[in-house]
Amino acid sequence: MTIDYALIWxxxxxxxxxxxxxxxxxxxxxxxxxxxxxxxxxxxxxMNSVVPVWDGNxxxxxxxxxxxxxxxxxxxxxxxxxxxxxxxxxxLALVFRGVAFEFRFKSRNNQWFxxxxxxxxxxxxxxxxGVAMGALVQGIPVVxxxxxxxxxxxxxxxxxxxxxxxxVGYALLGATWLMLKTEGHVAQQAVRAARVLGLALLxxxxxxxxxxxxxxxxxxxxxxAWPEMxxxxxxxxxxxxxxxxxxxxxSQEKPLMAFLSVQGLFVLSYMGxxxxxFPYIVPSAVTLWQAAAPDKSLKFLLVGAVVLLxxxxxxxxxxxxxxxxxxxxxxxxxx
Amino acid sequence: MDWLDAHTLARIQFxxxxxxxxxxxxxSIGLASYLAVLNGLHLATGRAVYLDLFNYWKxxxxxxxxxxxxxxxxxxxxxxxxxSVFADKTGPVLGPLMGYEVMSAFxxxxxxxxxxxxGRARVGPRLHCFATTMVALGTFMSAFWILSVNSWxxxxxxxxxxxxxxxxxxxxxxxxxxxxxxxxxxxTVLAAYLTTAFVVGGVAAFHLLKMRLQKVALATPxxxxxxxxxRTMFSMAMWMAACVAxxxxxxxxxxxLNTVEHQPRKIAAIEGHYETQARxxxxxxxxxxxxxxxxxxxxxxxxxxxxILTHTLDGVIQGMKEWPPSERPPMGIVFYAFRVMVxxxxxxxxxxxxxxxxxxxxxxxxxxxMLRAALWMGPSGFVAVLAGWxxxxxxxxxxxxxxxxxxxxxxxxIDAAAVAGSLIAFVVVYFALFGAGTVxxxxxxxxxxxxxxxxxxxxxxxxxGGIVPPSALTGAExxxxxx
Numbered sequence: 067m068t069i070d071y072a073l074i075w076x077x078x079x080x081x082x083x084x085x086x087x088x089x090x091x092x093x094x095x096x097x098x099x100x101x102x103x104x105x106x107x108x109x110x111x112x113m114n115s116v117v118p119v120w121d122g123n124x125x126x127x128x129x130x131x132x133x134x135x136x137x138x139x140x141x142x143x144x145x146x147x148x149x150x151x152x153x154x155x156x157x158l159a160l161v162f163r164g165v166a167f168e169f170r171f172k173s174r175n176n177q178w179f180x181x182x183x184x185x186x187x188x189x190x191x192x193x194x195x196g197v198a199m200g201a202l203v204q205g206i207p208v209v210x211x212x213x214x215x216x217x218x219x220x221x222x223x224x225x226x227x228x229x230x231x232x233x234v235g236y237a238l239l240g241a242t243w244l245m246l247k248t249e250g251h252v253a254q255q256a257v258r259a260a261r262v263l264g265l266a267l268l269x270x271x272x273x274x275x276x277x278x279x280x281x282x283x284x285x286x287x288x289x290x291a292w293p294e295m296x297x298x299x300x301x302x303x304x305x306x307x308x309x310x311x312x313x314x315x316x317s318q319e320k321p322l323m324a325f326l327s328v329q330g331l332f333v334l335s336y337m338g339x340x341x342x343x344f345p346y347i348v349p350s351a352v353t354l355w356q357a358a359a360p361d362k363s364l365k366f367l368l369v370g371a372v373v374l375l376x377x378x379x380x381x382x383x384x385x386x387x388x389x390x391x392x393x394x395x396x397x398x399x400x401x
Numbered sequence: 402m403d404w405l406d407a408h409t410l411a412r413i414q415f416x417x418x419x420x421x422x423x424x425x426x427x428x429s430i431g432l433a434s435y436l437a438v439l440n441g442l443h444l445a446t447g448r449a450v451y452l453d454l455f456n457y458w459k460x461x462x463x464x465x466x467x468x469x470x471x472x473x474x475x476x477x478x479x480x481x482x483x484x485s486v487f488a489d490k491t492g493p494v495l496g497p498l499m500g501y502e503v504m505s506a507f508x509x510x511x512x513x514x515x516x517x518x519x520g521r522a523r524v525g526p527r528l529h530c531f532a533t534t535m536v537a538l539g540t541f542m543s544a545f546w547i548l549s550v551n552s553w554x555x556x557x558x559x560x561x562x563x564x565x566x567x568x569x570x571x572x573x574x575x576x577x578x579x580x581x582x583x584x585x586x587x588x589t590v591l592a593a594y595l596t597t598a599f600v601v602g603g604v605a606a607f608h609l610l611k612m613r614l615q616k617v618a619l620a621t622p623x624x625x626x627x628x629x630x631x632r633t634m635f636s637m638a639m640w641m642a643a644c645v646a647x648x649x650x651x652x653x654x655x656x657x658l659n660t661v662e663h664q665p666r667k668i669a670a671i672e673g674h675y676e677t678q679a680r681x682x683x684x685x686x687x688x689x690x691x692x693x694x695x696x697x698x699x700x701x702x703x704x705x706x707x708x709i710l711t712h713t714l715d716g717v718i719q720g721m722k723e724w725p726p727s728e729r730p731p732m733g734i735v736f737y738a739f740r741v742m743v744x745x746x747x748x749x750x751x752x753x754x755x756x757x758x759x760x761x762x763x764x765x766x767x768x769x770x771m772l773r774a775a776l777w778m779g780p781s782g783f784v785a786v787l788a789g790w791x792x793x794x795x796x797x798x799x800x801x802x803x804x805x806x807x808x809x810x811x812x813x814x815i816d817a818a819a820v821a822g823s824l825i826a827f828v829v830v831y832f833a834l835f836g837a838g839t840v841x842x843x844x845x846x847x848x849x850x851x852x853x854x855x856x857x858x859x860x861x862x863x864x865x866g867g868i869v870p871p872s873a874l875t876g877a878e879x880x881x882x883x884x
Contacts, residue, residue, distance in 0.1 A: 118515030121470060125511045129503045131477050136500040139492020139567070146481025146488070147813040153482055154823040157475045158830050164471035165834050168464050172841045211489055211565065217819040359493035360569045367497040374504040381512045388520050 071365060072358035075137040076347070078371055082133055084336050086126035088239075088329050093120045095240020097163055097188025098233060099259060100181060108252050109181065110171075111393055115247040117167060118389045122382055124160070136367055140211060141347045141357035148206040148213040149198045149220050156194035163187030189233060196232030200225030203339065204281050208351040224277060231270040235332065238263040242328050245321035249392050253321075260316060260324065267328075268309055271335060275302070278342060282350050285342045298341055305334050408812040410820040411483040414827060416794075418475055420787055421831050425469030427786045430544055430590065431597025432462045433537040435637075436517075440533045444526055449852070453630045455533075457850040458601070461842055463518055466510075468838050472831070483820065487801050487811035494560055494568045494576055495550050502546035510539035544590055552582035554802050555793070556663045568802070580663055584656035585793075591649045592789065594641065595749060596782025602638030603779020604846045605631050606772040611849075613769070626852035632766050634850070635775070639765065643753035650746055654709070660796075661710050664803065665719045666728065667796030670735035672706055673699075674720040681706035681718040686740070689732040694722060730798040734791060742788040745781050752778055 093116040103109060134142040146153060162183040170180035201220035208214060241263055244256035279286045288294055308330040315324030347354045358364065436458055443451035477499070480488045516524060516532040524532070559575025560568045570576055608631040661668050669675075673684040675694045683705035687696035707716040721729055752774055759765045766772075797803055801811045 118519050121467075121514055122508065122511035124470070124474070125503065125507045128474060128477050128507055129500075131481070132496070132499045132503045135477075135480060135488055135492050136496025139489050139496055142481045142492060142496075143485035143489035143813075146478065147485045147815050150482050150813075150815060150819055150823070153478055154826065157478055158826055160474060161471040161830060161834060164474075165467060165838060168467045169837060169841060172464075172844075212485065212814050214814075217816055359496065360563070360567075362570050363493040363497050366570070366573055367500045370497075370501050370504055374508075378504065378508040378512065382508070385512055385515050388516055388523050 071361050071368065072137075072355050074368065075133075075358065075364055076354045078368075078375075079130065079133045079137065080336075080340055082126055082129045084333065086123070086130055087332055087336065089123035089126060090120070091236045091332065092116070092239040092243035092325075093123055094163075094188045094192050095236040095238065096244060097184050097240070098192060098237040099240050099244070099256070100185035100188070102259065103252060103255050105251075106177070108255075111248055111252050112244060113167065113170065113184070115244060115393045119385060120167060122385060124164070127160075137359050137364055138347055138354065138357040139359055141352060141354075143211070144206060144208055144213045144348055144352065145202065148215060149201055150217055152194045152198040152201065152220055156191050156198065159187040159189075159191035159194060161187070163191065188236075192233045192236045193229040196229035197221075197225045199232070199339075200228030203228070203278060203342070203349065205349050206351060208348060224281070227270070227277070228274060231267070231274055234263055234266050234270060235328075235335075238267050238328050239325075239332070242315075242321060242325035246325050247393055257316065264309075264312055264316070264328075267331065271305065271331065275335075275338065278338075282342075284346075284350065288342055298338075301334055301338050301341070305331060308334065405817065405821075407815055407817040407820050408809055410817055410824055411812045411815075412808065414483060414820060414824045415479065417824070418472065418479060418827055418831070420790070421835060422469065422472040422476055423786060423790055424783055425465050425472060426540070426543070427593050427596050427783065428600065429462060429466045429469050430540040430593035431595075432458060432465065432600075433533075433540040434594070435597055435601065436462060437530075437534045437537040440530045444530050450626070450630050450633050453626075453850050453852045454634055457630070459518060461845050464838055464842050464845070466514065468835055470511075472835070475827075481813075482823075483813050483815070484801075484811050485813040487806065489565075490567050490806060490811075491554075491802060492567070494570055495553065498546050498550045498553075498577065502543055502550075506539045506541075506543035506546060508539075509542065510536050513539070541590070544593070545586060548586045548589055549577050549579070549582050552585045553579045555579075555585075555797055556581040557802055557805060568805075581656075581659055584652070584659045588649070588652045588656045588789075591645055591652055592782070592786050595645050595649060596786055598638045598641035598645065599749065599775075599778050599782045600780070601634055602642060602775045603777075605635035605638060606775035606779070607846070608849050609635060609766055610769070610772050610776065613772075627849050630850040630852055635766065636760075639753070639756035639760070639775075642749060643757050646746070646750040646753040650750060653743075653746065657710065658712075661718075664796065666721065666724055666730055667735065667793070668710065669719055669721040669723070670730050670732045670796055671739045671792060672710070672718060673732070673736045674706070674718055675722050676720040677717065677723055678720065679707065679717045680704055680715050681710075683709060687736075689736055691732060728799070730796050735796045738788040738791040738795070742785050742792060745785040745788070748778065748781065749785075 096112050096116050100109060100112065103112060131142075134145075164187075166180045166184035166187060170177060170184060173180060197220060201222070204222060204224050206213060206215065207219070238260060241256045241260040245253055245260065248256070279289045289298055308327045312324055312327040312331070315321065315327060343349060345353045345355070347357045436455055439451045439455040439458070442448070443455065513532040513535040516529065517536050520532065521529045553576060556579045557568070558579040559570060559572040561571055563569050612628055612631070657668070657671075660671075672681070673687050673689060673696050674681060675696065680703070682701035682703045684696060685700045685702065687699040687701075690697050704714050706718055708714055710716065710718055721732065752771075755771060755774075756765060759768050759771055764771075799808055800806060801808050
């Protein structure tokens with residue numbers, strides 16, 4: 067029996083992107099919520115809740131991009147030019163919010179500017195990621211080994227909708243993270259935000275889920291043709307379960323439950339996307355086997371992944387453990 | 402403006418973004434090691450001065466590292482957005498090396514950075530020292546992998562090409578340890594160490610000069626502790642300069658010999674030779690005249706060119722005329738950039754030796770001219786690194802993968818307008834944000850190291866948030882407020 071390295075790697079890249087979404091999602095969300103919380107001390111508290119971990123969270127994005135380059139170079143070289151504008155905008159936005167972490171605490175006079183950079187950068191980065199995802203889902207024209215569309219093709223009602231959905235989703239992740247990690251005024255604000263954002267996100271998930279199968283014929287077969295349907299039906303059912311648990315967590319003041327059930331919503335939506343995509347990596351154009359690098363490249367990097375990824379997960383978990391507990395109004399990290 | 406096509410714009414954009422990026426790692430590779438050494442020395446000796454210095458440079462590291470991370474994130478996607486043909490063709494070879502960089506370096510740095518910056522009180526001195534060492538190891542691993550990638554583009558090895566025109570790997574060992582990699586790795590890492598040493602030395606010199614002016618050197622125990630910290634900093638930096646600068650010149654020489662073997666066109670541009678000749682002179686200065694294919698206004702030393710490049714007096718050095726114009730790198734940029742780099746290297750060597758002499762006479766901290774020179778040489782490492790980078794990258798032209806893939810054939814199928822738009826955005830954003838970052842770093846450097854708070858600050862929160870107390874940035878006020 068031969069081992070399907072391309073399939074293994076598709077799973078690992080998918081994992082890296084998911085890890086990025088569930089980890090950086092909440093720290094982007096904290097930035098998205100910034101404008102709705104007034105007061106320097108409160109904002110300090112919000113930022114301090116993610117300061118020790120945001121850098122590691124963002125590294126998953128580098129692994130997603132770098133991993134795609136390494137193991138699916140054809141997909142990387144088609145997708146990046148196709149989604150040129152959203153990716154450039156996302157990168158610039160991430161630069162803004164990344165430096166804001168450091169600069170904000172060093173500048174009391176121009177702090178409003180770095181507040182703006184942090185919030186604006188977070189909102190724009192989330193929106194651009196959502197747009198990029200939507201544009202990829204709706205499809206990219208390919209001729210030969212290259213992208214063949216124009217540089218505005220990514221812009222469509224669907225991609226704008228997914229952009230909005232991701233901003234709302236990250237904001238909700240951020241709100242439940244703040245419920246978990248802060249107390250006092252910020253935590254109360256977070257609960258109020260979570261209620262509104264939770265309803266909005268569920269609505270958006272429904273709309274996007276109904277819209278998606280109509281974009282490609284093979285999406286439609288996956289979700290609405292028997293017997294494939296039997297395999298995918300648990301996904302929407304579990305979404306329902308997570309939604310119930312989320313509101314239960316909110317009303318019973320169980321922040322961990324609320325946080326995890328929103329993460330569950332993200333994992334399930336992502337699973338739904340993967341189910342739609344498979345076996346394509348660029349929908350209806352390039353399958354993951356067509357895009358894969360030669361086995362020799364896949365094997366070589368797989369050795370590293372098998373050894374290093376568990377170590378990465380272990381010391382990432384350790385870092386979260388070191389900085390466990392709530393960030394109160396008077397409790398601060400300091401150098 | 403016919404020449405301003407998408408491909409040219411993509412080249413400008415890459416040169417711009419990578420030049421900005423390289424400044425930060427060039428500094429943080431050295432600084433991470435310095436922090437690990439300080440932390441280790443404190444653990445071993447228990448002397449407070451090392452922890453004071455650790456806490457001082459830690460804040461500066463946090464800023465520089467943050468800017469390196471975000472500018473590096475841009476690079477990892479730029480291969481795809483602007484150089485998609487290059488990405489498709491080299492992905493199977495270079496992608497896994499970058500994958501290893503992410504997994505063995507970036508995560509290591511990011512995972513332990515939080516503990517290193519904020520976690521001392523939570524994990525204790527031993528684990529804190531371990532975390533610092535892991536961050537330093539991460540910066541080194543990062544240099545290892547990315548320089549392997551870069552070196553492969555200069556001296557590709559261990560590959561074949563498949564039906565799609567992709568490079569595929571025959572031997573990973575040959576790919577990773579390609580012919581120019583060991584030289585480039587040593588040369589670049591030493592450059593990072595020298596850059597950091599001169600920044601540290603420059604900051605120390607600034608404070609030594611200031612203390613001298615204020616004549617408050619031994620007024621109080623705290624002041625003398627502060628002076629001890631600054632002196633320790635200066636002493637360490639000058640030891641580094643004196644030891645590493647000669648090594649670097651040796652490493653540069655060896656790297657040059659390697660380039661003679663693999664990239665003779667780059668050497669022709671570096672040396673400014675159009676004609677192939679034995680007993681070649683060393684051209685100290687001149688103006689390349691590409692129209693008439695000769696050097697104008699030449700100042701040269703006979704035989705020295707052959708002596709340096711072949712280590713014999715009558716060795717033959719190939720001139721640029723050996724190759725058709727379509728194969729030549731632009732001569733002027735490489736020629737001048739090389740002279741800037743070597744000139745700075747010689748100054749660094751001179752300062753290092755001078756410091757040894759003054760140290761021997763016991764005047765290292767008093768000689769005003771020494772301190773002024775060290776202050777002015779503070780940023781010299783950055784200039785040298787950028788110049789060296791220009792020499793090697795422009796000297797590789799007109800190829801991305803030497804002799805195999807032309808730069809003109811590497812770019813994405815993107816409209817010039819899109820590339821121009823993103824280029825303008827990058828220029829504006831980088832200058833604004835990294836300009837601000839530089840200002841914040843300089844403000845931190847203007848503060849003398851805080852002493853006597855080392856262990857106190859571990860147990861007692863003293864500030865509003867972030868990494869640096871806001872009060873540390875308001876200058877004189879703070880100095881008054883502290884003992």
